[in-house]
Structure formats: C-alpha cells, structure tokens
Amino acid sequence: MRTASDDLVAALDIGGTKIAGALVDGRGRLLVRARRPTPAREDGATVMGAVAAVLGELLRTAHWSRVRAVGIGSAGPVDASTGTVSPVNVPGWRDFPLVAEVAGLVGGRPVVLVGDGVAMTAAEHWQGAARGRANALCMVVSTGVGGGLVLGGRLHTGPTGNAGHIGHISVDFDGDACPCGARGCVERIASGPNIARRALDAGWRPGPDGDPSAAAVAAAAEAGDPVALASFARAAQALAAGIAATATLVEIEVAVVGGGVAGAGEVLFAPLRERLRDYATLSFASSVEVLPARLGSDAGLVGAAAAAAQQLGLWAVAVGR
Template sequence: MLAVDIGGTKLAAALVGRDGAVLRDATVPTPPTGVMDALTALIATVTEDAPPPVAVGIGSAGPMDALAGTVSPVNMPSWRGFPLRERVGELTGLPTVLAGDAQCFALGEHWLGAGDGSGSLLGVVVSTGIGGGLVIDGRPLLGPLGNAGHVGHMIVDPYGETCECGGRGCVERYASGPNLVRWAVANGWHGPDARALAADAGRGDPTALAAFERGARALAAMIASVAAAAEVDTVVIGGGVAGAGRVLFEPLERAVDEVAGLAFVRAVRVVPTTLGVRAALAGAAKLAWNQAASRAARPGAR
C-alpha cells in the first residue's frame, strides 16, 4: 500500500505492508510552491523498482472536503480547494482514499502504537497548529466532509483571544508551538522557537514553565470535554511540541486531574506517541487497506 502524509513543513511517502511494516519511505520539506511536483517526485522515489501498490492512502493537513476530494491546508496557501484525491489518483492510476493527517495519526496509533488495545481514542498533534482525530469503537470517525476531530479549534475560553481561524478562545491559540512562544516572548522570554522554549523550561526558566503550564491547561480542558462527549479511554499526543517531554506532560497530567470531574472522564489515559512521524503514514495505509477490503467484499467485486 502506498501511504502519503502531507503537511505544511514536510511531505512523506511510504510503502506499507498489511502488518504495518514500512517497506520503503522518504521525506522532503514542503516547498512554498510546486507542492504537487515535489509530491510526484517523492512518490516516484518510493515506488521505483518496487512491487506496485494496490491503492493509495493520503493523510493531509486540512480543512478539506472529503466528498469532493479537495484540501485547503491553512499552512499551504498555494492549495485552496486543491483536488488532491483526483490528482494523486491520476498520477498513480490507483484507488485513492483521503483523510486528515491528524485523523491518520490517530488511526495509526490505534492500530500499531500507544493506542493499541484501546476501545476509543483521541489522537492530538501539537505542532505549528493543533490537529486531532477520533477512533471510536475501533473505527475512525471522519465526519461528513472529513473534518471530524478538529480539536485545536474547540473553544476553551469563550472570552479569550481571537484565534488565527477567526474564532475566539480556541485551544490552538494557547497551546500550539508558535502560540506558546508568542505568550512567553510577551512575558519577557527571549528565544527563537518552541524547541528553545522547551529547553529553557527543562532548565527551570519560570516564564518558559508558565507558558507550558498555560498551554497544558488549555489542552486539559479540551481533553476533558472530548472525553465527556465521546467517552474516549485513551488520548495519544504527538507532534513537535510533544517532544518537550515532561515539561508538557507533567503539567498536563495535573491539569486533567484538576478539571475532570466524572469518573469516566478522570479515567482517561493520556500518553505520548510511540510511532512518532510514522503514525500518520500507518493510519493512511490502514485507511487504504480498509477501503480495499471493503471493495473486495462487495457483491460482484473482482
């Protein structure tokens, strides 16, 4: 199976077996323009001299219209209503399925990673933005247009700051990497990015620690709300900011314990990704394998 992961900072592709084993993979930075050209070259690199895949699974940054097969990634301004599913189908000549990259992350972790064995799972990618995906009773919840699980734009403070999406008080405004840095700089911290902020928090810098505490409380409010609404038993967190380790997960654990009330909400397990960047590729491949199995099971299918 050919799996493709498309984000604002990188493009990745892999050949993935039925058991989830990555047989071959490659990654390149996402160019500001000519994204489809870069993707075409990447797919050619992965598939050259390899047994032909039977289908393609794509995980892409959104929002999207899964019915039309189009995507409009916030961090890729050259793509607005871009017919990604059609273009990849034409390129490969293969059946193609499209979902959100964070949805694929969640499915990959449920299949092979930290969520293996859980009944219902929320996957959260904390990076330049915040994405999410839900796996309910073992099945991905994608939504009518493919946008289910956009937890980064759940409102955690109705009187809060205006978000980049145009909403107010979204969790992304408080907990994404750039917004952690923005708040820290406004409060006297001097540093270039979220990685430096995490390093300073690890050394005990009070402003850096406060930034992660603030972000963790926003994430905790979102997690408790999703757990109450969907009764997920596991939350898996990945993305660049999750690499901060204990400076994120320790205040997050405390905050979930403080804001959660109902017993089934308090019981939710919050863990870091075990697959890392492989998770979205695994999930995209799983979607494609599921679609191939569904086609084969139809009456008259060959």
C-alpha cells in the same frame, strides 16, 4: 499464489513543511521512502509538483506492482467527500482536488484521503499507544494541533475526514483570534509557535544559540525558568480543557499526545495531567488516561496507509486489533 499480506499501500503525509511518501506493508513497515520540502508559499500547481515528485520516486521502485491503494494524510481542513484539501498553512491550495490529481498519477488505484490528525490516530490505534482501546482521542501537537477519534474500536473519520480536530475547539471565548476565524482555539494556545510566542512576549529570551523555538522554551522550562514553565502550563491547560470536553462528549478512555511539542516530556505532561483533573470531573470522564504517542515521525505515513486499509478492507489484520 498471491496473499493479502503481499499487498502494499502507498502513503502520503502532506504538511506545511514537508511532503513525505512511503510504501507500507500489512505489518506497518515502511519499505521505501521519499520526501520533498513543501513549497508552501508557491502556487497550487507547484505544490502538486512536489507531491508528484514524491509519488514518482515510489512509482519507479520494484515494489510498485504490489500497491493496491493510496492513503493520504493531509494538513487540513480536508474534505474527503469531495477529495479536496485547503490546508491553512498552504495558501495555494484552496479546495484543491488532491484526490483527483493523485488518482491521475497512480493508474486507477483507489485513493483515500483523511486529515493528518486522523492519520496519526489510525497509526497509534493500529500499532501505538491506543492499541487495543475501543475509544480514544489521539492528538498531534506541533506547528498546529490536530487530532482524530477511535469510537467503538474503529477509526471515526466523519463525513469529510476531519472528525476529532481538537485544535479548533474554543477553550477561551475571548481569547486571541485564530487563523481559522474563531477565537481562543486550543491550537492558538498550545501549538509550538504559540508556546514560543507567549514566552517571548512574557520576557523569556533565547540562549546563546539564539533558538527561539518551543523546543528551546521546553529546555528552559526543564531548567526551571518560570516564564517558560508558565507558557507550557498555559498550553497544558488548553489541552486539558479540550481533552475533557472530548471525554465528556464521547466517553474516550485514553488521550494519546504526539508531535514535536510532546517531545517536551513531563514539562508538558505533568501539568496536563494535573489540569485534566480540574476539567474532567464527571465520573464517566474522570478516568481518561493521558499517554505519549509511540510512533514518532512515521505516524502520518503509517496512519495514512492504515486508514486506507481499513476503509478498503485490505490486509488480514484489522486496524486497531
């Protein structure tokens, strides 16, 4: 006899550099994986072709008959109400009907779309650092800065699937123009490329290997380079201001920070916690805790599956408990 624990969700994690897919079970295990580079500078049909190739690998496995739904976590903005995506870093997709395209490939199974930050949040609340917390902000700090919210013990996606997108809170009203059209966004200050850009502009230079990335800046900061430390301190200040604003607005208990930039460890987290004390000053916001994410690079896939499972009532284990 079939039980809910036999059901799988096909998950897609779509970003500017890679399109990943997996079949995920009710314990959050990834049974099958597939991956393609994102042809981000190509036209929309070519990008969709890469998505179809990833899905095709999953479809051809013996496990596919157990798949009950598809969950998609995509770089944004997304619009879950229309099933469309317009990722800033994939210019060929503007109001692209991703849900309809995927639904046409998966035999009528329901398809659930959320932003990639919301997917990461679903994963961390289900099995990671925010597990058991009723109110949380989870953030991805990487090439961009995304996020999502858990409120009242449940994933809060908002009508379009973008709720909690902390990367585009403005924390510097007269700051640099952001690709989103605003100025001084958290992402424009705290993302990996902007940490590296700021360090280079201030005189930091890569080592003998020529690596100009944020990871290299982090290594220099850990070694005591003052310019590298200053660039991370500025990123931490922007993140702290965004977290404090969120805590003040919706009374979160914890902010979970993941993504490649979070790999810098205490180079980021120490000044972040310090500056958070400067911004989260009201009694109900001052106790917010900052934790590193636990699920790493699989969070997008696990979370896309978790978001679909919660919305569709799959699996006996409720997401976040």
